[in-house]
Amino acid sequence: MPPKTIKPAQHLKPSGQMEEEGKVLASKKLAEPQSEDNAATNDDILRAVQSLREDCSKQFTDTMDAINGIKSDLLSQAQRMGAAEERISQAEEDVIALQHKVNKLEETTEFLRNKVQDLEDRGRRSNLRLLGLPEKMEGSNMCAFIENFLPTILRDEFGSPPVTERAHRVGQVNPNRPSTPRAIVIKFLNYQDREKALRAARKMKELRYEGQRISLFPDLSAETRQRQRQFDGVKAQLRGMGIRYGMLYPAHLIVTHAGQQHVFKTVAEADDFVRSVRTTA
Known part of the structure; x- marks a missing residue:
């Protein structure tokens, strides 16, 4: 078997020398004229950048227009809200004034109702x-x-x-x-x-x-009779207890018990009296 041929050892360049050679090659490449493909690519990039700028400008303009529209709507809404608050405040004042008038009218109506009832009873x-x-x-x-x-x-x-x-x-x-x-x-x-x-x-x-x-x-008038009928339950209890009673005009219950007279203007007062009499009996 023939002996293998041993290649002579290659000499390695120092690192500083290799860096210098890289810089020289790079400068040579930059000095070389660019090809038509590279020029076309740059033009495309420029056109794309220009188109992007135009799109951004248009979108910015549209955005500003929308913002201005929103500002205008907000201003209009604020004006309308202010006008609405003024009307609401005026309406509240009017309601308060009307409520006072209604209360006064109710008092007058009640006075006139009682007056008419009294006149009707006097006519009877x-x-x-x-x-x-x-x-x-x-x-x-x-x-x-x-x-x-x-x-x-x-x-x-x-x-x-x-x-x-x-x-x-x-x-x-x-x-x-x-x-x-x-x-x-x-x-x-x-x-x-x-x-x-x-x-x-x-x-x-x-x-x-x-x-x-x-x-x-x-x-008596129907209204007075209705007011007197409210004491019917109390009068039934008084009859059962053997206590004398009567009605005073317009609708007051008079009770005679233990030698004393008691006058009640409301049914609640008469009920309390009946309960107290039953408790002490």
Whole structure:
């Protein structure tokens, strides 16, 4: 086998020399004229940069226009909000003024309602209501019947027969309760006759005519009667306890207990009194 040929060893250049040679080669390359491909590439880059600048400029302009539009809208909204706040403030002031007027009108309305109710009740002061008299018992002349009827049931309380200005039944016959007679309103010519009849009825406590139980009451307005009916529950309890009571105009409950009189203007006060009496009993 022939012996291998040994290559002669290569001599390595120093690092400083290699750097100098690299710089020389680079300078030579820069000194060489650029090719047409490199020039075309630079033009493309310039055009792309120019196009990018134009796009950016356009987008910036569009953005500024949008911002200016938003600013304009915000300014318009701020103006409208200011105007709306002024109108709301004015409306609140108007509402307060109107509320004061409404309160004043409500007070005036309540005063006038009470005044009308009082006038209506005063117009009925000479009237009495007769309950329980069967239908058609009065015949064809109601006034003549009443003038003979009252002295009979009140046992000659009147020195002379009372004079009635008019008398008539109220409302229509209830088809669901045909046996229930309608009330009779009696208007006396003399107020004193009305008072005599009412005092005699209260003194006798129970009135009967031909086996029928009848009652005499003051003739009051519907509003006053409604206010007095609120005490019906309390009056029922007082009757059960054997305590005397009565009604004062317009709607006050008067109770006589243990030799003392108590006047109650509200149902709550009367209920408290009944509870206290039951507790101490």
